[in-house]
Amino acid sequence: MPIDGDILKELRRDQGYNQEEMGRIFGLSVKAYSSRETGRTKMSIEMLEKMADHLGTSTDYLLGRTAVEKPYPPRRRR
Known part of the structure; x- marks a missing residue:
């Protein structure tokens, strides 16, 4: 599955991880x-x-399909 590498890189750096840690x-x-x-x-x-x-x-967000970084709320199970 192709991701938007720039988004993943930005998130990784924002959270203080390097590639080795990830x-x-x-x-x-x-x-x-x-x-x-x-x-x-x-x-x-x-x-x-x-x-x-x-x-x-x-x-x-990782796939570049939305500009909303915040995750969706979990779906309630019935």
Whole structure:
């Protein structure tokens, strides 16, 4: 899944992480994380969800589909 690498990079930096730390958090090498951040390697939906959750945003924001950084409220289960 192609993400907007500039958005991911900005969020990472705003929260004080470097690429090595992000790789460690998500079980990736620095090179593997970097290739996902730059869009050279597509990201699985599961990884996209994990990154959005960790960074406190939505998958749509990481994909560049919305300008709203704040995540959506969770859906209520019935």
